[in-house]
Amino acid sequence: MRQAGRYLPEYRQLRKQARDFLTLCYTPELAAQVSLQPIQRFGFDAAILFADILLVPHSLGTGLRFVDGLGPRLSPITGQKDVGALRPVQEIDEVLAPVYETVAILSDALPRTTTLIGFAGAPWTVATYMIAGRGVPGQIPALRFIAEQRDSFDHLLGILTKATIHYLQRQILAGAEVVMLFDSWAGSLVGAEFERYVEKPTLEIVRALKKVHPEVPIITFPRGAGQRLRRFSRSCCGDCIALDEQTDPLWANAQIDERICIQGNLHPEVLIKGGSKLVRTAQSISDNFSGRPHIFNLGHGIRPGTSIRHVEILVQTVREYRPGRIGSPLVCSPPVHGHK
Numbered sequence: 001m002r003q004a005g006r007y008l009p010e011y012r013q014l015r016k017q018a019r020d021f022l023t024l025c026y027t028p029e030l031a032a033q034v035s036l037q038p039i040q041r042f043g044f045d046a047a048i049l050f051a052d053i054l055l056v057p058h059s060l061g062t063g064l065r066f067v068d069g070l071g072p073r074l075s076p077i078t079g080q081k082d083v084g085a086l087r088p089v090q091e092i093d094e095v096l097a098p099v100y101e102t103v104a105i106l107s108d109a110l111p112r113t114t115t116l117i118g119f120a121g122a123p124w125t126v127a128t129y130m131i132a133g134r135g136v137p138g139q140i141p142a143l144r145f146i147a148e149q150r151d152s153f154d155h156l157l158g159i160l161t162k163a164t165i166h167y168l169q170r171q172i173l174a175g176a177e178v179v180m181l182f183d184s185w186a187g188s189l190v191g192a193e194f195e196r197y198v199e200k201p202t203l204e205i206v207r208a209l210k211k212v213h214p215e216v217p218i219i220t221f222p223r224g225a226g227q228r229l230r231r232f233s234r235s236c237c238g239d240c241i242a243l244d245e246q247t248d249p250l251w252a253n254a255q256i257d258e259r260i261c262i263q264g265n266l267h268p269e270v271l272i273k274g275g276s277k278l279v280r281t282a283q284s285i286s287d288n289f290s291g292r293p294h295i296f297n298l299g300h301g302i303r304p305g306t307s308i309r310h311v312e313i314l315v316q317t318v319r320e321y322r323p324g325r326i327g328s329p330l331v332c333s334p335p336v337h338g339h340k
């Protein structure tokens with residue numbers, strides 16, 4: 001998930017050095033340093049590329065800036081004219097090339113035992129930001145766009161699906177060993193719309209990547225999917241599903257085929273609060289998933305203000321704890337091919 005960020009003094013320091021957030025993302029030497037910071041400090045088993053899901057719309061020609069304290073602001077897509085004006089997918093590397101360079105630097109710099117995760121936003125989630133121009137709860141602007149201009153929405157989703165496949169393939173070629181697809185707003189769609197705009201594009205991306213790179217594990221994150229996780233896990237989930245913190249681990253363990261890896265799902269607030277509850281909850285999550293491949297993780301990114309000491313305690317707890325039930329190891333084995 002997000003393991004870099006403002007809770008780390010070394011991140012705040014680098015962030016000050018770069019002119020702005022986008023410059024940080026597009027400067028490979030600095031972006032690689034941001035990815036390495038949590039690895040150097042905590043020794044996590046996997047590093048995640050430092051970039052943002054909104055770089056794909058940016059590469060398609062959408063105006064983007066990150067405003068301190070407010071978050072991302074994009075020039076909104078209002079109709080077919082804006083969709084038609086997006087840059088062709090074949091040209092996105094003109095903007096995204098520095099990201100592939102960051103992946104290559106990380107691939108060389110990381111210890112062989114530390115897995116490198118590349119990522120992208122899922123088409124639905126990225127489309128919600130492109131239409132609203134920012135993050136909004138409930139996704140009303142995108143839902144209205146679907147209701148009023150479905151053909152244009154389908155066109156936009158098709159472009160984003162192609163761009164995402166291309167982007168992730170390029171990250172894999174540059175050295176990403178696992179890729180993760182963030183559908184942070186999957187929970188705002190239900191029924192046929194969930195199937196059409198969450199499951200279908202996810203399946204298309206998973207199939208396209210598996211065709212070319214069958215050995216690269218894919219993690220999907222349909223945040224907020226709730227009960228829909230059951231069908232998602234059967235239709236399109238890739239090798240591993242990341243669970244948000246709202247999902248009951250007992251329920252998920254029972255509903256999702258035990259051959260599918262689960263990632264998650266400690267509540268970021270439990271990490272903020274710390275104490276014995278942090279240790280107990282981490283152990284209980286480990287116990288719950290001990291009969292299947294499991295990647296211990298949070299249900300969402302580490303929040304600003306989280307104590308570094310709490311992260312250290314969590315890592316120590318997870319590493320030392322032997323889950324009570326008989327089953328497969330707590331953490332998935334690293335992929336066999338290792339770094340270049």
Ligand code: 1CP
Nearest residue numbers: 001002003004005006048049050051052053071135182184
């Ligand atoms: O460790 C890492 O930081 C990995 C790199 C990473 C990832 C995987 C970043 C850097 N962002 C993301 C994913 C991302 N970005 C998602 C999907 C995961 C999730 O649900 O959080 C989303 C929705 C975004 C969009 C985004 N970028 C937001 C949310 C906006 C909103 O209002 O909905 C924000 C605040 C950002 C900025 C951002 N991106 C990354 C970081 C470390 C930050 C914080 C920047 C800062 O505080 O300086």
